[in-house]
Amino acid sequence: MGKYDKYFVKYGINTPKVDDLRPIVARMDNSVAKGCNFYLVHWVAPGFGDILGDYEYAGHPPHIHKSAELLMHIGGDPDNPMDLNAEVEMYMGPELERHTFTESTIIYIPPNFIHSPWRPLRVDKPFLFIEINQGPEHTEKFYPQLLPKEAREKIDWSMWPDKGFD
């Protein structure tokens, strides 16, 4: 045992696993290392979008965070690193402005900015999703009122509780 072993963080080995369906490979926050911001890394593999459903506005529902967030989508082919080998859909703002992209992309989310639904429309090869939240804890507040009733009724809202908001 070394004095500095605690700085080698291995998700689920020397840190707790969280209740999450995604194939997480790294997760850090203030509870793992005091003062550390929130980071989450998981793979997105073919079929990932299936768990989010296939209908208009399917996916992680519209929400905000108290701190700024970066959503990194990193293609898994080192010979062609800007090719995501997938197509991702993201809605932005209270207007739910729709965006899609197929390149390695970082989405910057300012504090309190409404974003999502997010979902992969297709995944040809696995890519890495890296979420950086510039605050010590993961906060989330949802805006179901932005979605049409038909979409709201298809979502299992127990999967999406508000966190860190009174």
Place this chain on the structure above:
Amino acid sequence: MPYKVTDSCLKCGYCIKRCPEGAIIADEKEKMDELILQPVHIDVEICTDCGVCVSEEYWCPAQAIVEIQ
């Protein structure tokens, strides 16, 4: 210069506890299908025009608070 809440408000109620002067007042809750929404208004008698509510681009996630011209 006083401020007001416009029709862009999403009635999320997030602003109520964030106003340092307690000038953002909860109105009677509204029902929208299965959702319960929280309309608000700014009490101009309490508001000190500190401008916190418009100090950041998305202080209000809907950008529904504006100065009264």
